[in-house]
Amino acid sequence: xxxxxxxxxxxxxxxxxxxxxxxxxxxxxxHDPAVLLNDALxxxxxxxxxxxxxxxxxxxxxxxxxxxxxxxxQVLKPSLVKSGIKPRGTVVVGTVRGDLHDIGKNLVAMMLExxxxxxxxxxxxxxxxxxxDAAFEHKASLIGMSALLTTTMYTMKETIEILRQRRPATxxxxxxxxxxxxxxxxxxxxxDGYGPDAATAVDLAKQFTGKA
Amino acid sequence: MDLxxxxxxxxxxxxxxxxxxxxxxxxxxxxxxxxxxxENPGLVGRIHAGYIDAGSEYIETNTFGANxxxxxxxxxxxxxxxxxxxxxxxxxxETGDTSMVAGSVGPTGRLLEPHGDxxxxxxxxxxxxxxxxxxxxxxxxxxxxxxxxxEEARIAIGAIREASRRPVVATSVFAKGARGYRSIMGxxxxxxxxxxxxxxxxxVGTNCSGGIEEAIEIMKAMASVSTAAxxxxxxxxxxxxxxxxxxxxxxxxxxxxxxxxxxxxGVRMIGGCCGTTPEHIKALAxxxxxx
Numbered sequence: 122x123x124x125x126x127x128x129x130x131x132x133x134x135x136x137x138x139x140x141x142x143x144x145x146x147x148x149x150x151x152h153d154p155a156v157l158l159n160d161a162l163x164x165x166x167x168x169x170x171x172x173x174x175x176x177x178x179x180x181x182x183x184x185x186x187x188x189x190x191x192x193x194x195q196v197l198k199p200s201l202v203k204s205g206i207k208p209r210g211t212v213v214v215g216t217v218r219g220d221l222h223d224i225g226k227n228l229v230a231m232m233l234e235x236x237x238x239x240x241x242x243x244x245x246x247x248x249x250x251x252x253x254d255a256a257f258e259h260k261a262s263l264i265g266m267s268a269l270l271t272t273t274m275y276t277m278k279e280t281i282e283i284l285r286q287r288r289p290a291t292x293x294x295x296x297x298x299x300x301x302x303x304x305x306x307x308x309x310x311x312x313d314g315y316g317p318d319a320a321t322a323v324d325l326a327k328q329f330t331g332k333a
Numbered sequence: 334m335d336l337x338x339x340x341x342x343x344x345x346x347x348x349x350x351x352x353x354x355x356x357x358x359x360x361x362x363x364x365x366x367x368x369x370x371x372e373n374p375g376l377v378g379r380i381h382a383g384y385i386d387a388g389s390e391y392i393e394t395n396t397f398g399a400n401x402x403x404x405x406x407x408x409x410x411x412x413x414x415x416x417x418x419x420x421x422x423x424x425x426x427e428t429g430d431t432s433m434v435a436g437s438v439g440p441t442g443r444l445l446e447p448h449g450d451x452x453x454x455x456x457x458x459x460x461x462x463x464x465x466x467x468x469x470x471x472x473x474x475x476x477x478x479x480x481x482x483x484e485e486a487r488i489a490i491g492a493i494r495e496a497s498r499r500p501v502v503a504t505s506v507f508a509k510g511a512r513g514y515r516s517i518m519g520x521x522x523x524x525x526x527x528x529x530x531x532x533x534x535x536x537v538g539t540n541c542s543g544g545i546e547e548a549i550e551i552m553k554a555m556a557s558v559s560t561a562a563x564x565x566x567x568x569x570x571x572x573x574x575x576x577x578x579x580x581x582x583x584x585x586x587x588x589x590x591x592x593x594x595x596x597x598x599g600v601r602m603i604g605g606c607c608g609t610t611p612e613h614i615k616a617l618a619x620x621x622x623x624x
Binding site: 175176178179180181182184185219221222223224225227245270271272274275278300301303305306309310 | 352406442508581
């Protein structure tokens with residue numbers, strides 16, 4: 122089997138050790154790191170995202186695939202930087218103020234990285250102003266907010282309000298997600314997008330950055 | 334009071350939400366709700382009393398996030414012992430001997446290895462610590478709830494079993510997708526029920542997974558594999574924004590309509606989760622034929 126395909130399959134399967142080993146081997150064999158990134162890692166994670174959306178796999182499988190992708194990415198990164206490969210866009214993500222649950226947010230962050238985005242992860246318990254400040258500072262095109270608690274999700278609205286107050290004509294988009302969040306809630310608070318799952322969040326990010 | 338004996342006499346009514354009630358009464362967003370056991374025990378006691386007045390036959394301690402792993406994120410893990418002991422004490426003061434105290438045990442918020450970075454032993458240790466405190470303080474039974482990872486729930490049950498001989502009730506969260514109800518980790522209600530009982534749970538069920546309709550569907554699945562599928566504590570529907578307020582749309586009357594189908598499935602511990610209030614519990618009480 123061709124090594125690019127093999128690497129892609131290791132990512133899909135969630136075989137961390139194999140993904141790392143294959144990435145090293147492929148680089149040594151002279152493969153273009155950009156091709157490995159696109160055709161093995163990103164393509165593999167895309168496929169995992171599709172399986173996840175169809176409920177063919179669940180969070181554990183996605184996490185293992187994302188970790189495998191990260192393993193390979195660590196190997197590729199120096200070469201990617203050297204050859205000047207730019208990320209697809211920058212996304213600021215975090216769990217909202219008062220909420221310490223970061224499992225869902227981490228999943229989204231990993232899948233965004235898997236899709237080639239630069240991810241600024243603000244962690245959990247992130248106040249509304251910090252989302253906005255970080256988006257300006259890192260020239261992000263998108264803010265992603267997560268909440269697990271029904272008692273914290275309303276703070277998403279504050280972030281959107283602050284963003285619009287400070288830059289009424291901003292091109293920065295917002296997307297939200299988390300167990301209690303619904304599409305109707307997203308509309309009510311004026312978010313640009315709602316991701317019912319991590320894979321849909323990646324689709325939204327691609328749409329919003331115009332690189333679907 | 335013995336939960337198993339009490340259930341032989343008929344269904345028991347639980348309480349409603351604690352977190353969303355505290356939120357409505359000025360809990361600072363972001364603060365650990367369990368700290369109120371020390372800082373404002375009167376408020377916690379009044380919420381318990383409201384549920385007992387509404388007809389609750391068991392109430393849950395305000396200890397949902399009281400485990401070392403979660404409290405350390407709030408920087409108050411050093412106060413774990415007093416938070417748990419006081420939590421049980423506050424509840425017991427309101428129940429006296431007439432209602433039961435359920436020791437609420439929620440998830441650690443960490444992902445277990447290999448998917449996350451938290452070793453199993455660490456989670457086992459954290460739950461064991463809570464269980465020993467609750468055993469010492471004298472809860473009537475344990476309520477392991479809002480679990481999304483079956484493995485974490487199994488660890489919790491095992492740790493409690495080592496610390497206590499009191500009944501352990503375990504409820505999990507599911508969402509409906511293309512393949513029906515599954516936990517975020519991909520487990521069905523059927524396999525979850527079987528595995529939780531296997532791990533030592535006395536009764537199993539669901540909480541928080543949506544409103545009363547969702548609870549009925551999930552309990553139908555669990556009931557198909559075990560007669561120990563006995564617990565439903567749904568939310569007051571799925572919340573939405575109305576102006577500046579987050580509103581739970583399911584009315585007490587709507588929720589009470591679910592009592593009959595739940596009883597028909599063999600469910601005999603019914604209460605509420607997020608967004609439910611003493612009004613919901615009153616409606617459930619009257620649907621159960623209590624005056």
